[in-house]
Amino acid sequence: MAFYRAAPYQQPVAIALVLILAALPFVLTAFGQEFYIGFATRVLIFALAASSLNLVLGFGGMFSLGHAAFFGIGAYAAAICQQAGVNEALIAFPLAMLAAGSFALAVGAISLRTRGVYFIMITLAFAQMAYYLFISARSLGGDDGLPLAGRMTLAGVPLTDDTSLYFAAFFGLTLAMLFFGRLADARFGRVIQAIRENETRMEALGYPVFTYRLVCFALGGALAGLAGALLANLTGLASPNLLVWTQSGTLLVMVIIGGVGYLYGGVVGALILLCLEEVLVGFTSHWHIVLGLILLGVVLFAPKGVAALFGKRHG
Amino acid sequence: MTQLLLEQALNGLQFGLMLFLLAAGLTLVFGIMDCINLAHGSLYMVGAYFVAAATQAADSFWIGLGVGVAGAALLGLLLELSLFRQLYKRDHLSQVLATFALILIANEAVRVIWGAQPVMLNPPDALAGPVEFSLLGDTFFYPAYRLVIIAFGIGVAGLLYLLVAKTRVGMWVRAGASNREMTEALGINVQALFTAVFVFGTALCALAGGLLGPLLAVQVGMGESVLILAFVVIIIGGIGSIRGALVGSLIVGSVDTLGRALLPTLLRALLPADAASTLGPALASILIYLLMAGILFFKPQGLFPARA
Numbered sequence: 001m002a003f004y005r006a007a008p009y010q011q012p013v014a015i016a017l018v019l020i021l022a023a024l025p026f027v028l029t030a031f032g033q034e035f036y037i038g039f040a041t042r043v044l045i046f047a048l049a050a051s052s053l054n055l056v057l058g059f060g061g062m063f064s065l066g067h068a069a070f071f072g073i074g075a076y077a078a079a080i081c082q083q084a085g086v087n088e089a090l091i092a093f094p095l096a097m098l099a100a101g102s103f104a105l106a107v108g109a110i111s112l113r114t115r116g117v118y119f120i121m122i123t124l125a126f127a128q129m130a131y132y133l134f135i136s137a138r139s140l141g142g143d144d145g146l147p148l149a150g151r152m153t154l155a156g157v158p159l160t161d162d163t164s165l166y167f168a169a170f171f172g173l174t175l176a177m178l179f180f181g182r183l184a185d186a187r188f189g190r191v192i193q194a195i196r197e198n199e200t201r202m203e204a205l206g207y208p209v210f211t212y213r214l215v216c217f218a219l220g221g222a223l224a225g226l227a228g229a230l231l232a233n234l235t236g237l238a239s240p241n242l243l244v245w246t247q248s249g250t251l252l253v254m255v256i257i258g259g260v261g262y263l264y265g266g267v268v269g270a271l272i273l274l275c276l277e278e279v280l281v282g283f284t285s286h287w288h289i290v291l292g293l294i295l296l297g298v299v300l301f302a303p304k305g306v307a308a309l310f311g312k313r314h315g
Numbered sequence: 316m317t318q319l320l321l322e323q324a325l326n327g328l329q330f331g332l333m334l335f336l337l338a339a340g341l342t343l344v345f346g347i348m349d350c351i352n353l354a355h356g357s358l359y360m361v362g363a364y365f366v367a368a369a370t371q372a373a374d375s376f377w378i379g380l381g382v383g384v385a386g387a388a389l390l391g392l393l394l395e396l397s398l399f400r401q402l403y404k405r406d407h408l409s410q411v412l413a414t415f416a417l418i419l420i421a422n423e424a425v426r427v428i429w430g431a432q433p434v435m436l437n438p439p440d441a442l443a444g445p446v447e448f449s450l451l452g453d454t455f456f457y458p459a460y461r462l463v464i465i466a467f468g469i470g471v472a473g474l475l476y477l478l479v480a481k482t483r484v485g486m487w488v489r490a491g492a493s494n495r496e497m498t499e500a501l502g503i504n505v506q507a508l509f510t511a512v513f514v515f516g517t518a519l520c521a522l523a524g525g526l527l528g529p530l531l532a533v534q535v536g537m538g539e540s541v542l543i544l545a546f547v548v549i550i551i552g553g554i555g556s557i558r559g560a561l562v563g564s565l566i567v568g569s570v571d572t573l574g575r576a577l578l579p580t581l582l583r584a585l586l587p588a589d590a591a592s593t594l595g596p597a598l599a600s601i602l603i604y605l606l607m608a609g610i611l612f613f614k615p616q617g618l619f620p621a622r623a
Contacts, residue, residue: 063407063408065411110608110612113611113612113615114611114615115615117345117351117407117550117554118550118554118611118615118616118617120351120407121546121547121550121607122550122607122608122611124543124546125547125550125604125607125608126604126608128543128601128604129601129604129605129608132597132600132601132604133597133601135600136593136596136597136600137593137597138593139593245539245543246418246539249353249411249415249418252408252411252412252415253412253415256408256409256411256412257412260408286423286426286427288419288420288422288423289419289420289423289424289427291416291419292416292417292418292419292420292423293416293420294416295412295413295415295416295419296398296413296416296417296420298412299402299405299409299412299413299416300401300413
């Protein structure tokens with residue numbers, strides 16, 4: 001692999017994309033397609049979750065198969081905040097990020113001692129632990145999950161209608177991507193990518209490899225927590241299903257389709273996968289087969305992912 | 316209490332042996348070909364469905380088991396030739412994506428063919444009842460079918476041990492697991508070996524699916540939960556090691572079974588009732604993951620690493 005560097009046309013494309021996304025709910029409303037605002041919000045939230053995994057996987061080179069745990073913990077944290085009387089997203093969302101980030105910190109501190117396949121499996125094991133804990137915690141609703149009484153408020157503005165929640169997700173994703181883009185090009189991003197390329201060399205150069213990796217892992221977890229808190233607001237439920245390992249698999253699939261280690265890999269992957277789902281569901285109830293065949297096609301014929309077409313990487 | 320302990324110990328042994336059938340194939344595919352196969356659980360599910368369908372058609376469990384396992388092995392052969400052969404040289408990400416896609420396809424295909432309802436698979440009539448046996452002056456009852464599964468498991472584990480430890484093919488397999496390039500350089504046809512191991516692994520997990528079918532429900536998604544357990548087993552045991560897979564399966568099988576049976580009672584003796592009733596089931600279901608994290612913390616390569 002090589003280092004990430006923004007392509008020259010990337011900034012104008014990103015600005016155009018932001019403008020389009022900002023106008024989207026109004027366009028949908030004008031055409032009477034309000035239903036799709038909720039769908040678009042889902043895409044934005046999963047784009048954020050997949051991007052957080054991309055930070056860990058693509059930039060940090062850490063193949064985590066337990067990312068859904070952080071996603072789910074964010075959702076539960078939001079629901080718990082609301083039960084505790086905190087209905088303001090500006091407080092609840094950072095708390096959700098803190099909860100997911102701290103869990104990621106603990107998981108990372110143990111898991112990062114292992115390498116390769118063992119790392120994949122130990123992250124999976126921790127995610128399973130979190131899943132079973134939430135399922136058996138009766139005070140958190142057990143199997144049924146923890147419902148939200150209603151959507152939260154963001155800086156006093158209630159997120160009750162779909163458009164305002166869309167903008168909350170939009171701001172969340174935009175801020176995360178700005179942060180992500182800065183990070184990838186900053187010293188931290190260079191170091192973490194260099195560790196991915198050659199750990200021994202970075203160790204020999206005196207970089208605290210373990211700490212860099214751990215910080216990257218925890219940052220990814222915190223961002224996933226934000227996505228989870230947003231999703232809990234969208235669906236009105238913090239469900240243990242968010243922590244199932246197949247959810248981690250879905251996030252991985254998004255990143256791989258989009259492009260591992262490309263800034264917009266997670267966003268592109270989430271968009272493609274969710275749109276594919278939406279389209280295929282309309283055609284056949286057995287859309288999983290079609291989706292599976294398409295994924296196989298991607299593996300065999302487009303191994304680098306779709307975002308590889310948009311961002312450059314220099315050797 | 317003794318009755319309970321003995322029964323749970325036998326259940327743990329039986330579960331562990333079935334896990335071994337799953338984990339043996341997985342650890343070899345993983346260890347020798349360095350290929351993450353998330354679809355291994357799907358092969359187990361498909362195997363169970365094949366056995367159920369063949370049993371219904373032949374009206375005999377044993378014929379059904381044989382035909383079903385053979386069918387699953389054939390499917391494994393086709394998969395290896397068409398897909399997995401291309402995946403071996405790819406990175407782990409591609410393997411995860413491709414085998415995740417296979418899970419989606421397998422689950423949906425099973426739903427199309429056999430429907431969403433669980434399929435019934437009955438044990439042979441002769442084995443339907445319990446067996447009575449006495450130990451230290453007490454009489455115990457244990458389901459006959461479960462005893463047969465234990466015997467089957469021990470038999471297959473023994474055969475596998477002989478195959479891997481005492482035969483030439485087994486030596487190639489072990490050599491492939493510890494150093495693939497060197498094995499190739501010594502003139503072993505590694506590609507044919509890969510195919511054989513993959514097909515054999517598929518047959519073993521279909522056998523586990525068929526044997527467990529009468530005890531658990533044969534249904535869509537049955538492969539996913541057991542897949543994770545099989546992964547835990549091979550990580551604990553050390554990837555690529557058959558011995559490790561056997562030890563790991565027995566540990567995971569008995570810890571999981573005994574934990575679920577005894578932990579809630581044990582906690583009730585130590586903690587207030589309401590704390591124990593929440594904590595008991597939670598702790599029991601995460602026990603094996605705690606065990607795995609603990610083992611990896613001290614031995615990051617598992618208990619019996621194949622690549623020393």
